[in-house]
Structures are given as structure tokens and as C-alpha cells.
Amino acid sequence: MRSLEPARPWSLRRRLLGAILVASTVLWLAGLGTLTALAWRETGEVFDDALEESAYMLMAATTDLDARGLLAPLPPLAGDEVRRVDMQYQVVSAGEVVQRTEGAPARPFIGDYDDDHGFADLRIDGDAWRVFVVRDEARRFEVQVGQRAEKRMDILEELAEVLWLPALGFLALLALVCWWLTGRVLAPLRRTTAAIAAKTPDDLAQVAAEGQPRELLPIVGALNDVLARLDTALQAERRFTADAAHELRTPLAGLHMHVQLLQRQHPDLVAPFQKLRQDIARLTALVDSLLTLARLDPLARAQLGSESVALLPLFDSLLAEYAGEAARRGIDLTLRRDIDAVSADPHMLAIMLRNLVGNALRYCPAGSRVEVAAGMHEGRARVTVRDDGPGVDDASRRRLTERFFRVLGQEEGGSGLGLSIVQRIADLHGIALAFGPGLDGRGLGVSLAWPP
Missing domain, CATH: 3.30.565.10 (Histidine kinase-like ATPase, C-terminal domain)
Structure with missing residues (x-):
């Protein structure tokens, strides 16, 4: 059996605000995803540039190589730089690693690289690496500089840790601005509502259409039509009541005089005539009251x-x-x-x-x-x-x-x-x-x- 309880009223402002916030949040998330993808790409390019620059620097520093290996040690990367970006390098000669950083694997990142220089993505012991390889002109050795992919992700995570609170703050600010803006936009609706609510049974004047938004004009016009018809009906009712009461006063006064005359002519019927006079007096008082109300009702x-x-x-x-x-x-x-x-x-x-x-x-x-x-x-x-x-x-x-x-x-x-x-x-x-x-x-x- 369906419930007969009336449906709860809903808020146009809340629905409008909810629609705006849902759309804004979806677009905000889409924008955030796009920015994250762009940040990942740009970060990857920066790291690739760093890998490439490091490889060429190491190549430039690797000048003396004989059967015993490198005679001049390579300059190490700065400690903080190694810790943050985790760039590891190897100097590979004849397929063997002749020098490497501590975090680099003992075997070459790439054993059979067939180009003079370039990038490669690979997995070593379950870890994803991004590697840049460059060979010297005599092809005696090559420098391979690699970076774990997770280190690149760490940079994005650090960036997200810094930015998530401001991002949520801006989303909350967006909600407040939307709430304020919807209130401003719906202000004419509230003003029209207040004007209608201020109406009394004595005030059936038209609601002003000037300054109303286009969307409210049909409602205001329909309401004004109803008020006009109601005012016409009330005026007709009041005129009828006033006219009827006014027209009744004269015959009632005449009837009262006739009863008085009959009472004098027939003294034996004093009691019935007295009761009739009282009824006429009560009816006259009723007509006077109706006439008074008919005059009071249209007043403001x-x-x-x-x-x-x-x-x-x-x-x-x-x-x-x-x-x-x-x-x-x-x-x-x-x-x-x-x-x-x-x-x-x-x-x-x-x-x-x-x-x-x-x-x-x-x-x-x-x-x-x-x-x-x-x-x-x-x-x-x-x-x-x-x-x-x-x-x-x-x-x-x-x-x-x-x-x-x-x-x-x-x-x-x-x-x-x-x-x-x-x-x-x-x-x-x-x-x-x-x-x-x-x-x-x-x-x-x-x-x-x-x-x-």
C-alpha cells in the first residue's frame, strides 16, 4: 500500500549547487589527471635529459682505458643527487662492467646495445629501469646511466603531498563561491517569493513584473492573472452583499412599522406581535452587520x-x-x-x-x-x-x-x-x-x- 504522506519539498538552490559541484568535481578530477599525466611526461623528459647529460659527462671524463681498466677514477655524483634521483652508472668494456656506482648492478644494464647512443626501458631483478647508453667513437667502451622508475614516481608523490591540501582547499573555495553565486543568481526568486508571501486577503495588487528574470515572467504573469480573477470575484461578492443588505433595510423598516400598527389595532395579539418585532429587530441588526462588513472588507x-x-x-x-x-x-x-x-x-x-x-x-x-x-x-x-x-x-x-x-x-x-x-x-x-x-x-x- 502506497504511503499517503506528502513528498518533502526540495531545494532548487541545493540541486543547482549539487549539479555545479558534481560537474566541477568531475572536471577538477579530469584536470588533475591531465595535469598529472603532463607532469609525469615533463618529469620524465627532465630526468631523461639528466640521464643523457650525466652519460656524456662521464664519457668525457673516461679518457684513459687500458687492459687494467680505467686509470683515472670517474667523478662521483653528489650524494644528495644520488639519493633523490637515484642515478646509477656503469662503464662497460667488451661486455664487462669495469666501473660502476654502488647501486648499479654488477652486469651491464644492456649487454648488446646496437646503437651509439639512446634510451631503453628494462626490468632488472623485478625493478623497472630507464637507461641511457652512449659509446665512445672508437667503440672501446660505453657508459650506461640508469634510474629506477620508482624514483621518478617518488618525485610525483612528493609533489602530490605538497599540493593535495591546496587543491582540496581550492575545491572547498569553489563550493563556497558556487553557494554564494547561486544565492546571488536566485535572489530575484527570493524577492518574488517574499512579495507573494506578503500578500494578504486585502492586498490583491499585481506582482511587479519589472526587474524579473525572463524565467520568472511566465510564473509572475500567471499569478497576476489569478489575482486579477480573484479580485474581480471578491469585488462582485462584496458588491452583492452590500447591495443586498442595503436593499433589505428599507423593507425591514417598513415591516417593523406595519407590525407596530397591527399591534395597536389588535391589542389581544400583543405577545405574538412582540415576538415578531423582536425577530425583525434581530434581522435588521444582521443586515446592518452585513453592511458594515461589506464596507470593511475592501479596506486596507x-x-x-x-x-x-x-x-x-x-x-x-x-x-x-x-x-x-x-x-x-x-x-x-x-x-x-x-x-x-x-x-x-x-x-x-x-x-x-x-x-x-x-x-x-x-x-x-x-x-x-x-x-x-x-x-x-x-x-x-x-x-x-x-x-x-x-x-x-x-x-x-x-x-x-x-x-x-x-x-x-x-x-x-x-x-x-x-x-x-x-x-x-x-x-x-x-x-x-x-x-x-x-x-x-x-x-x-x-x-x-x-x-x-
């Missing part, structure tokens, strides 16, 4: 005006508006302020506080307390609306700002849009909306924290 923070709003007249208007309802419900409504003003759109701030206070009064039973307070908290202006009513469980708190969400078990009617409106206005102002416990650890507390 940059479009919203902000000014210093004095809290004293705002709190006085709230008290005047809700004092009668609080008294009728038997709820103690208090307003307290420790700061004079906050920065916001005055009309929007009033809508937020009316929704919060209205919710608290609607869902708290008689004998409860509702407190509206404004002050400073941790360097930030904060307005709180708290009560000691039945409260809301943690699971429901996380969903309070969802549109049309209502807590189960509430007997009071409502549209489920009040806190959605508060959340939307808070987002437009950059205000942090949070829910917590209310007064004395009971009920519900709502806090609005302004940016520092």
Missing part, C-alpha cells in the same frame, strides 16, 4: 485614517447609550480610564466598543458586572471589556471571531458577526485582539492592545 490599512481619539466623550456616549439597557437587565456597567486618548479612526473605534459592550450586556445575567477600562499595559495602550458572566470555554474562545459562529447553549439572539467586525477593525488598525478570563477570574475578558 493604508486607506484607513487614524487620529488621536479622546476617550472621555467616547465613554460618555457609551454610558448614555447603554446605561438604560444595563439598568433594565440589572447589570452594573462601569467605565474607567487611566489614559486620555488612543490613535484610531473615531467611527471605527466607536463601532468596536459598541459591539463589545453590547455583547457583554446581552449575554450576562442579571446581577452581573461589566467593566470597560482604558490604560497602559507593558508600554502599550489597552482597552478591555470584562464581565463576570457565564463566560466561554477555551475551545469556543478560539472561534469567537468566526463569522456567524455562536456559542452553543446561548438563549440570547445574535447574528454571530459582532466579534468578526471587531476583529476586522482591529486588523485594519494593527490592534491585537485577545480573549481571556473576565472579572475576578470569571466571565469573559476582551482586550484591545495598540501597537507600542
